[in-house]
Amino acid sequence: MILLDGKAVSLGIQETIKTEVRMRFTPETAPKLCVILVGENPASASYVKTKCAMAQRLGFRHELHHFPADVSSDQIEARIDALNADPDCDALFVQLPLPKHLDSVALANRVRSEKDADGLTRASMGALLLGESHGFQPCTPRGIIRLLDAYGIELSGKEAVVVGRSNIVGKPMGVLLQQRHATVTTCHTKTLDLANHVKRADILVAAVGVPHLIKGEWIKPGAVIVDAGFTKTADGTILGDVEFEAASLRASHITPVPGGVGPMTVITLMAQTLHAALRRKTPSKSEN
Numbered sequence: 001m002i003l004l005d006g007k008a009v010s011l012g013i014q015e016t017i018k019t020e021v022r023m024r025f026t027p028e029t030a031p032k033l034c035v036i037l038v039g040e041n042p043a044s045a046s047y048v049k050t051k052c053a054m055a056q057r058l059g060f061r062h063e064l065h066h067f068p069a070d071v072s073s074d075q076i077e078a079r080i081d082a083l084n085a086d087p088d089c090d091a092l093f094v095q096l097p098l099p100k101h102l103d104s105v106a107l108a109n110r111v112r113s114e115k116d117a118d119g120l121t122r123a124s125m126g127a128l129l130l131g132e133s134h135g136f137q138p139c140t141p142r143g144i145i146r147l148l149d150a151y152g153i154e155l156s157g158k159e160a161v162v163v164g165r166s167n168i169v170g171k172p173m174g175v176l177l178q179q180r181h182a183t184v185t186t187c188h189t190k191t192l193d194l195a196n197h198v199k200r201a202d203i204l205v206a207a208v209g210v211p212h213l214i215k216g217e218w219i220k221p222g223a224v225i226v227d228a229g230f231t232k233t234a235d236g237t238i239l240g241d242v243e244f245e246a247a248s249l250r251a252s253h254i255t256p257v258p259g260g261v262g263p264m265t266v267i268t269l270m271a272q273t274l275h276a277a278l279r280r281k282t283p284s285k286s287e288n
């Protein structure tokens with residue numbers, strides 16, 4: 001069994017990005033990532049901290065716009081509009097989830113598509129669905145494809161099963177796997193007999209958020225298992241959606257949790273921020 005080591009793959013990409021930043025930018029013109037964080041959700045605060053620390057490590061500039069939990073939608077909209085108009089801000093994202101009184105989809109969608117390093121606006125999602133290459137892609141599924149590519153895993157013709165159909169992971173994951181010529185099944189809460197679908201999977205992507213929902217005995221011998229699930233228990237243990245130990249006995253490849261999908265999500269955000277900054281430096285004619 002081979003561990004799909006997202007941390008190690010991310011380290012390699014970090015070196016490439018650092019070199020590119022050193023060669024193409026000065027500290028004053030380095031890629032700039034702006035983050036909007038609302039409230040005090042500890043998980044969101046921790047994700048934002050990780051992303052800002054990575055931006056720093058890569059030589060990017062970064063800016064945190066932190067609002068109290070009771071901020072009005074108008075205030076967030078005004079800040080997004082200002083950052084959209086600021087030529088010094090290359091990439092901008094709103095850390096989700098947002099407090100219930102705010103419309104996450106509308107706010108995430110307000111980000112200008114050229115700055116959408118998170119890949120979650122309608123324009124980016126539409127481009128993804130149409131197979132257009134210029135759009136940014138949602139970071140977790142894009143990072144998963146990059147991880148599978150790093151290990152030379154063939155997707156064409158394979159039976160791929162994605163458990164979960166969220167806008168940020170499951171849905172775009174299915175599209176990306178299909179674009180790579182896998183035959184894709186998407187499972188969700190209304191799926192009848194989840195076990196039987198999982199048992200057919202050559203490639204399994206679990207993106208549910210229910211610890212150990214996927215049983216080791218369901219895994220097809222030789223399958224490739226990608227576990228995006230990330231649940232912190234009361235004692236601080238982090239659990240994935242797949243029974244790791246039991247699944248490892250049958251899988252050919254498996255991601256650890258943590259250390260698999262998470263680092264690939266973060267580095268994909270950074271790669272897309274760099275891409276946005278490079279476009280700022282050398283805009284194509286159509287973007288002038």
Ligand code: NAP
Nearest residue numbers: 140164165166169188189207208209228229230261262265
């Ligand atoms: P989400 O929006 O809550 O979506 C969960 C999906 O799982 C839904 O489509 C839901 O189906 C499905 N589901 C829930 N219970 C199920 C069950 N018993 N059987 C089959 N399907 C079930 O979650 P998300 O944002 O996609 O995140 C999923 C997991 O990935 C979470 O643990 C999250 O923390 C993690 N995550 C990790 C990263 C990373 O970088 N490592 C990034 C993003 C997310 P319905 O549609 O029918 O409700």
